[in-house]
Amino acid sequence: MITLAVFAFFAVLALAAAVLVVVQKNAMRSVLYLAFTVLAVAGVFFTLQAEYLGAIQILVYGGGIVVLYIFVIIIVNLKELVPERRPLLPKLVLIVVPVAVGVEVAYLLIARGFPAAGARGGGLGFERMAETLFGSYLFPFELASVLLLAVLVGAIIIARRKLVHDPD
């Protein structure tokens, strides 16, 4: 019961902050609400007994990505930019269509109920997750490290100020 209350608290927090991310005009405020959302989602992970993922969420998102966003906004200095404008009708369509799809699937879920699954155990635990990750998913794990290396090199090359003059 208390778990459900905590879950509901973090869920409402995450949704409210997510709406504020999209609605805010100032990008810096959006980033702060994004940090709020990320931490609330980490709380949701904790209530779902995915402690490892909650910790990773706080460390990688809260500590890494949000700080990266803040630095980019400081560098780009979004305050000097003109406010964005879009005609009302396309804007309305672009808002209504995703919301309608979301509401429809949510309605179907609640009305029909989710099909009953097989065994439902307690917590997942680090051990089983680690065994599966380094057993069945070792190759994707190594691929992810290659992806991160490629991203490291690619981001430096794209964001570099001057192009290196190639003798060829």
Add this chain to the structure above:
Amino acid sequence: MIPIEAVLVLGLLLFAIGLVGVLVRKNLVVMLMSLELLLNGANVILVGLGRRLASPRGAIFALFVIIMAVSEAAVGFALVLAYFRQKKSSDVDALDDLKG
């Protein structure tokens, strides 16, 4: 015990809000932020289903989604910076000169 429907609806709503942000906002940085919201919604659903099925695979997939989100953010920022250096703007409307 948290009902699975609540978890799925939470993930779905986060996804929908992120999708609205990507579609409606014109600021490149805010669009990238909305993309993070979208991936977070997917992660919530993955973790909830993994717990429901008592399988560690949901959390593992969510871990890979986080790795991918980090990569996307890093490359996206590099592109935003390179673009801003050229155009002094991060409005996507100015991007239409990329059209061939």
